[in-house]
Amino acid sequence: MTAESQQALADGLQRVMARAGWTGPATGLLRLSGGANMQSWRFEIGGEPFVLRRAPSAEWVAGRALDMAREAAVIRCAQAGGVPAPEVVAELTPADDIGLGFIMRCVPGSPDPENALSSPPALLEEIAAAMAKVHALDPAALPFLPVLEPAAGVEALAAQFAEAGGDRPPIALGLAWLRANLPAPAAPTVLHGDLRIGNVMVENGHLSAVLDWELAHLGDPHEDLAFGCMTVWRFGRLDKRGFGLGQIDDLARAYEAAGGVAFDPARFRFWLIYRTVWWALSALSMGKGWRSGADRSLERVVVARRAAEQDLDLLLLLETEAPEAERGRPLPPSVxxxxxxxxxxxxxxxxxxxxxxxxxxxxxxxxxxxxxxxxxxxxxxxxxxxxxxxxRPNPHDKALCETILTGRTTLAEPGLLANLRRRVLDTLAADMPKYPALAEARRIWESTT
CATH class of the missing domain: 1.10.287 (Helix Hairpins)
Structure with a gap:
């Protein structure tokens, strides 16, 4: 951002805050480092810190289920319901001429994953309690929230997969598994949709706020429970499957003790695989957004290569479906x-x-x-x-994906799992070699050679 455009943003923030009752210049404007989808800007008025949450473009936000005004409404509802969430103090309008978004009071603490993951075990209990409070919100108070039911959600992912080329076999395996293991719909519950390490503010080892509500919707509480347990959101804490802070049993106990629904391992597994497929496709969609011009940031196009991480995670989740002989089959050599x-x-x-x-x-x-x-x-x-x-090996195989999705090919196919393991290991080594699960997968899979 040029000095001129940064000054225009500061001037616009001053106008917005004056409308909300805060007077004086907006100073100390600083773009925060986090946020793959939205921009965050910290600034001060009268010595008090605030954060602007802003969409990168109107085109980008147009594809979201929640616009910025509705996201702000969800945050206000959550805070009123006792969820630790930032206070929304003002919303941008088109006349402000500084984009789409809203302004919140700055919350103490840091969203840095290392800060959260070095916290005492009590943090997991606090996150579980916050999640239970989210799930206790009245859906009638947020009638605009979209509903995610398992069958419709899986078919939406399948359509997104086809649009993205329909040619990555681990994603096809995930979709086939999801179709074969659909749970019954749950009572519609308010979900955060993105509750994980990195989207929570932590101060001195304690939860101070839940951030980033853009994916809020109605659905099964197990979806929120599973999302934060994905490998990618544990930032290398491979031995702590519950949010990188403890075990899944610890999370389930804390959540139930805080008033959450009874934990169902089968539902949890469904949503863990669902969300892993979802994130793989979300990563691929970043490339589409960059090509369209909706967001030409460098970060956007690089994140698209993170789909290889989810290829690996899907194989690790699904390989238990393969016969024992296939799980023990040696890997073919790398090229x-x-x-x-x-x-x-x-x-x-x-x-x-x-x-x-x-x-x-x-x-x-x-x-x-x-x-x-x-x-x-x-x-x-x-x-x-x-x-x-x-x-870099070619991760695409549309013909194989078609046979997987039609049920003609499964992980019982001799050699399929070993070949996919090798392809995924070598692709990820090219795309994101520092992904923590890569070294662990190599240790497990290459020990059979």
Whole structure:
């Protein structure tokens, strides 16, 4: 953002806050580093801190089930219902000419996953209690919330998969499993939809607020329980399957003790697999959003490559469906990368040189915060391209996906699981080699070779 556009944003925030009763200039404007879908800007008026939550573009928010005004209404309802949530103090209007969004009081604490995951075990109980309070909200108070029922949700994912090319076998396996294991619809319950480490503010080891309500809807409480237990949202805490803070049994006990519904392991597994498929497709959709011009940020196009993480997680979740002989089958070898040529530098070596130059020359001149975050994203992007040039396997196989979805191919097919394991390991090694579950999957799967 240029100095001129940043000043225009500060001027607009001053107008919005004056309408809500706060006078004075908006100072200390700072883009916060988090937020793959929405922008967050911290600023102060009269020494009091606030946060602007803003859509990256009108085109981006147009595809959401909740517009910004309705998201603000959900937050207000949650706070009134005793959920620790930020206070919404003002909403943007078109006349403000600074986009779509709303302003909240700044909440103490940090959303940094490392901060949360280093907290005492009591934090899991506090998150479970907050979740139970969300689920106790009256759906009639939020009549605009969409409803997610299992069968309709799975078919919506299948349609999204087809639109994205319908050619990633682990996603096809997930969809086939979901269709075969549909639970009965649950009583419509208000769900947060994105309750996980990274979307909670934690101060001194305690929960201070639940953030990012853009995915709120009505559905099965087990969906919220499962989402925060996905591997991707545990940030390397592979041994602590309950939000990265404890075990799933710990989460279930704390949730039930806080007034939540009785925990059902079968429903939990359904929604864990559902949400893993959902996040794989959400990652792929980032590429579509970038191509359309709705959001041309570098972060958007790089996140699209995170679908490979969910390919791995889906295989880890679903491989128990395969016969024992297939689970023990050795993996085929990886395709060897081409030898490094002598003489002129390769394209991969040039990308390495650019990344090293950015780290040595540009990074020292950047303040901590959004700019350094974007530099890290840029270096990640260069690494993805460099590793693809070195030999990334093709993760696409539409013909195989079609036979999986029609039930003609399952994980009982001799060699299928071993081949998919190898393909997923090598694809993820090219796309996101630092994904914590990759090393663990290699340890487990390659020990059979």
């Amino acid at each position: 060897s990368p081409p030898p490094t040529a002598e003489g002129e530098p390769s394209a991969a070596e040039i990308l390495t040189a650019v990344s090293e130059w950015l780290a040595a020359t540009v990074k020292p001149h950047m303040a901590a915060g959004r700019e350094r975050f974007e530099l890290a994203v840029a270096q990640n992007a260069l690494g993805i391209v460099r590793r693809e040039l070195a030999g």
